[in-house]
Amino acid sequence: MKLTVLSIIKSKPSWVTEQFSTYSSRLNKSIQLNWKGLEPVKNGKASEKDQIKENGKKLLASIPDNSFVIALDQKGDNWNTQKLKNNFEDWISINKEIIFLVGGQEGLSKDCLNRSNLIWSLSNLTLPHSFVPLIVAEQIFRAWSMTQNHPYHR
Secondary structure (H helix, E strand, O other), X not given: OEEEEEEEOOOOOHHHHHHHHHHHXXXXXXXXXXXXXXXXXXXXXXXXXXXXXXHHHHHHHOOOOOOEEEEEEEEEEEOOHHHHHHHHHHHHHHOOOEEEEEOEOOEOOHHHHHHOOEEEEOOOOXXXXXXXXXXXXXXXXXXXXXXXXXXXXX
């Protein structure tokens, strides 16, 4: 199973990258969890709406064919841990690469949301977008540990 977090991010903070790697390395070898950061469009004189649209094009162009896409958006569905575990088990069975889309500071474009198979809200709070890949990695590890009856999730 391959899971990839695609995010619009200017630079990955080293501590976030290190912790993301820690969680991804704890998964068994049949599960690959990666983070690919994409440089945001230059702010310049472009409107916020144009920036969202251009960043969305970058994200969409980076999605491999036949992938299952999950947008991370504050307006998405809130999942509890059991729901995430159930979804994780479903993702294993569909045998497709799972792509998590993380927008830039402005969020995701409508095109990204429309392309997504699911829209997941990590919180009703506004989170720093550089933290989101780490939160996803930790939650994926938690869901996986539940499927393995590992005590981590308690």
